[in-house]
Amino acid sequence: MYKRLAVLLAIGLLLMGGMPVMAKTKIVHLNYGSHGQGWRDFLADRVAAFNASQSEIEVEIIDGGSFNPYLQKFAVMLAAGTPPDVVEFHPAMGAPYIINGTFADLRPYLEKENIDLLRLTSPAVMSVLTDNRGAIWGLPADIFPVVTYFNEEMFDNAGLPYPSTLGEKWDWEQARLSARKLTIDTNADGQIDVYGVDRMYNRWYIWVHQVGAKLYDRIIDPIKSYWNDPLVIKGLEFPVSMIQEGIAMPSNAPRVSQRYFYHRGSAMTFADGPGIIGGSLKGTGIRYNIAPQLRGPVNAGTEITVNAWEIVDASLNKDAAWEWIKFLSLNVESHSKLVEYTGRAPSLTQLQGRYRALNPDLPSNFTAFFTSAAAPGTQTNYLLLQSTEIGAVVTPLITQMMLGQIPIETGTQLIHEQVSRILAEK
Numbered sequence: 001m002y003k004r005l006a007v008l009l010a011i012g013l014l015l016m017g018g019m020p021v022m023a024k025t026k027i028v029h030l031n032y033g034s035h036g037q038g039w040r041d042f043l044a045d046r047v048a049a050f051n052a053s054q055s056e057i058e059v060e061i062i063d064g065g066s067f068n069p070y071l072q073k074f075a076v077m078l079a080a081g082t083p084p085d086v087v088e089f090h091p092a093m094g095a096p097y098i099i100n101g102t103f104a105d106l107r108p109y110l111e112k113e114n115i116d117l118l119r120l121t122s123p124a125v126m127s128v129l130t131d132n133r134g135a136i137w138g139l140p141a142d143i144f145p146v147v148t149y150f151n152e153e154m155f156d157n158a159g160l161p162y163p164s165t166l167g168e169k170w171d172w173e174q175a176r177l178s179a180r181k182l183t184i185d186t187n188a189d190g191q192i193d194v195y196g197v198d199r200m201y202n203r204w205y206i207w208v209h210q211v212g213a214k215l216y217d218r219i220i221d222p223i224k225s226y227w228n229d230p231l232v233i234k235g236l237e238f239p240v241s242m243i244q245e246g247i248a249m250p251s252n253a254p255r256v257s258q259r260y261f262y263h264r265g266s267a268m269t270f271a272d273g274p275g276i277i278g279g280s281l282k283g284t285g286i287r288y289n290i291a292p293q294l295r296g297p298v299n300a301g302t303e304i305t306v307n308a309w310e311i312v313d314a315s316l317n318k319d320a321a322w323e324w325i326k327f328l329s330l331n332v333e334s335h336s337k338l339v340e341y342t343g344r345a346p347s348l349t350q351l352q353g354r355y356r357a358l359n360p361d362l363p364s365n366f367t368a369f370f371t372s373a374a375a376p377g378t379q380t381n382y383l384l385l386q387s388t389e390i391g392a393v394v395t396p397l398i399t400q401m402m403l404g405q406i407p408i409e410t411g412t413q414l415i416h417e418q419v420s421r422i423l424a425e426k
Contacts, residue, residue, distance in 0.1 A: 024058040025320040030074060030084035034066045035307070035342075038278075042341035046334055050327050057320045067093070078102070083312045085321040089138070090307045091128055095383035098137050099221045103310040105135035109322045120330065121347050124373050128306045128380045132220050138308030139329035142344035144273040145373040146203060146303045148291040154194070154267040158182050163268075163291035164365045171295040172210075172238055175268070179247040182267035197248040198259055198266035200239040201402040206270070206303055208235030209377055210296025220383045223423055227416035236401060236408050238296075244404050251399060262286065270294060273305075274369055277361055278343035289363045292372045301377020306347060345369050386422050393418045
């Protein structure tokens with residue numbers, strides 16, 4: 001009698017919610033809106049899969065908006081003491097937070113589970129994701145190596161070999177010779193209709209690095225300027241001479257945006273990565289391919305950046321957040337879904353051979369992305385705590401040098417003096 005009563009009471013308590021139920025740990029993931037709709041669809045897919053795969057953690061995605069709104073929202077949440085658990089930053093965007101240790105060090109999590117991130121990715125990716133203390137500040141999503149894009153039809157018309165067939169002979173001199181033949185003034189009116197190369201005034205630091213020079217003493221939070229190194233001048237001479245010869249598009253060209261490679265206004269570009277395949281090139285009908293970045297006098301290195309997922313160090317749920325970003329980044333199914341939804345280049349080496357199967361829009365020589373990503377000398381751009389102040393010095397002087405308005409020697413010396421003062425003030 002009493003046993004039956006106890007059972008009935010227990011059932012009643014259960015029906016009334018009287019028995020304690022363990023609440024799930026909630027993870028708030030602040031999505032960077034500028035990643036686009038494909039990225040949002042990917043996250044929605046993975047949230048559903050992750051939440052259904054276990055009973056202890058629940059992920060909620062909140063939209064942080066585009067660049068400035070995202071930074072503002074994150075800063076407000078940090079200041080209010082209610083930070084998101086997971087965020088999405090690439091190095092340039094997250095420089096102050098990387099330098100100041102806002103993101104949790106993931107190395108202990110990796111070591112605890114015997115995960116060798118170097119084996120899963122590459123030295124270049126590891127270099128980007130490791131700060132000056134040796135902390136790993138994020139897990140990789142996609143990689144963005146800058147390569148050579150070329151218009152096959154224009155190369156055919158000029159009787160030139162494709163850069164993708166030249167191997168190590170695809171270098172500064174061959175690029176110059178090709179650009180001369182590819183630059184066209186169709187109606188002989190003195191106005192260039194098609195340039196050999198577009199936007200060499202962008203990512204100009206690639207050419208500085210290819211002569212073995214450095215602009216600063218270290219990539220993350222530098223404290224010393226090397227702008228007065230003669231090798232910096234040598235590196236800048238390459239894009240400046242191409243622009244001054246009239247075979248590379250200047251930044252003040254008439255209708256400058258219409259001169260871009262993906263508008264058929266130039267035969268080549270050395271300033272883009274995988275992103276334009278599903279973006280500016282999509283639907284253009286241009287017959288194009290890619291090749292590794294040009295080889296300079298010392299190396300064929302290029303610029304690489306890595307989009308990453310970070311755990312905020314102030315999060316109260318770091319262990320649960322680790323399970324979520326590990327699922328996004330290191331789970332092969334998730335990483336494949338990222339490529340399928342967004343078309344971006346995978347950071348996991350085991351998926352790189354399958355990249356074209358996952359993204360059918362890729363050109364035939366798609367492996368050039370990974371060749372350049374792994375090339376000696378490839379690095380991310382400098383992460384500067386004083387990026388606003390230094391940019392205000394560097395950008396106008398670089399523009400003047402590229403347009404031939406001031407000598408390179410003068411411009412680099414002025415930059416060195418002013419940047420040195422900014423770094424010293426820190």
